[in-house]
Amino acid sequence: MRQFFILRFWLTLLALAGLALAVVWFTGNRESASVDGADVGAPAGRTIDLVAWVFAVQPPVGFDMVDGRTTTDLALVIDATRTMIILAGTPGEIDCPRLTDLGQCTVAVDLLGDGVLWFSIIPGIPGSSVELPAVAELLSGGWVRLENGWVVQHAPKIARSCPEDTASLGDFIDLFGATARATFNFEQQQIVKVTCPNGGATTTTTAPTTTIDPLLPTTVPLPLVPLDPTATEPG
Numbered sequence: 001m002r003q004f005f006i007l008r009f010w011l012t013l014l015a016l017a018g019l020a021l022a023v024v025w026f027t028g029n030r031e032s033a034s035v036d037g038a039d040v041g042a043p044a045g046r047t048i049d050l051v052a053w054v055f056a057v058q059p060p061v062g063f064d065m066v067d068g069r070t071t072t073d074l075a076l077v078i079d080a081t082r083t084m085i086i087l088a089g090t091p092g093e094i095d096c097p098r099l100t101d102l103g104q105c106t107v108a109v110d111l112l113g114d115g116v117l118w119f120s121i122i123p124g125i126p127g128s129s130v131e132l133p134a135v136a137e138l139l140s141g142g143w144v145r146l147e148n149g150w151v152v153q154h155a156p157k158i159a160r161s162c163p164e165d166t167a168s169l170g171d172f173i174d175l176f177g178a179t180a181r182a183t184f185n186f187e188q189q190q191i192v193k194v195t196c197p198n199g200g201a202t203t204t205t206t207a208p209t210t211t212i213d214p215l216l217p218t219t220v221p222l223p224l225v226p227l228d229p230t231a232t233e234p235g
Contacts, residue, residue, distance in 0.1 A: 046118065047151045049111040051132075051184055052078055053124055057099050065094060076107055076121075084109075084116070092119035106130045108150065128187065134180040135173055135194055144191060147178045154191040157204045162196035169194065169205045 056077040064071045069091050076084040084107070086092070096105035099121065106124025110117045124130040133147040135154075144154045158169055166172040172180070176196045183193040 046149050047110055048108045051106060051108045051130065051152070051186065051189065052084075053103075053126060053130070053186060054105045054107050054121070055079055056102050057096075057105055057121065059100070065092070068093065086116050086119055090116055090119065092116075092121075094121045096121045096123050098123070129183050129185045129192070132182045132184050132191070134176070134178050135169070135182050135191065136178070138170060138173070144182075146182060152184065152191060153189060155185075155188060158191060159193040159204050160196075161193060161199055163198060164196065166205075172196070172205075 054076050058075040058077060060072050060074075062072060063074060069089050070086060072088045074086040074090075076086065078084055098104040103126045104123065105121050108120045108122065110119070122130075132150070132152075135144045136147045137145040139145055139151065142153050142156075143151055145151050160166060160169065160172050162172070162176075164175070166175060172194055179197045181195045182191050183195065184190070185192045
């Protein structure tokens with residue numbers, strides 16, 4: 001009888017160990033798939049989930065970028081009632097010369113839920129859109145890769161502004177390459193126009209992709225927190 005209980009005890013431990021190993025294996029594979037982009041609708045790479053004009057950047061005393069990461073939390077005021085918080089230690093880049101001036105910057109972020117995985121702050125004055133680097137490659141699912149490596153969504157019909165006629169967006173990319181510019185619309189959260197170096201007449205093209213499921217609705221759920229209601233709103 002004693003041998004029976006000892007055997008049952010060891011079999012139970014063995015079963016629990018096997019279950020633990022299975023859980024670890026499943027979790028590791030799931031995390032690997034998520035990193036490789038299998039859990040999202042975008043291609044692997046520096047996927048940009050949101051591009052937004054910034055009313056004000058509020059770096060605290062002692063803020064800096066060290067080894068490409070923030071040393072403290074960074075607050076980006078999107079409008080009078082919403083603020084995006086980028087936590088200390090977040091990787092990113094800041095390339096907006098007038099960072100602390102009102103209405104001079106735009107932020108692009110790679111998100112995981114409400115958290116900012118990576119960010120880039122670039123110049124961008126108030127308006128409905130911002131100019132980004134040229135479209136380098138058409139990808140499947142309504143995405144394009146820009147010359148700076150960003151992967152963003154594009155509109156079903158992209159306007160081509162150029163005096164020279166091109167048959168398609170692919171021809172436009174082949175002809176002008178990195179010398180062109182792309183226009184990103186904040187409300188649509190998509191590339192809506194490409195412009196050749198000389199600008200000019202505008203034509204449109206329908207990109208050869210499947211129907212696009214918008215990445216974000218018109219009312220964009222940003223990773224935002226309310227501003228302090230007792231604080232004085234910037235004039």
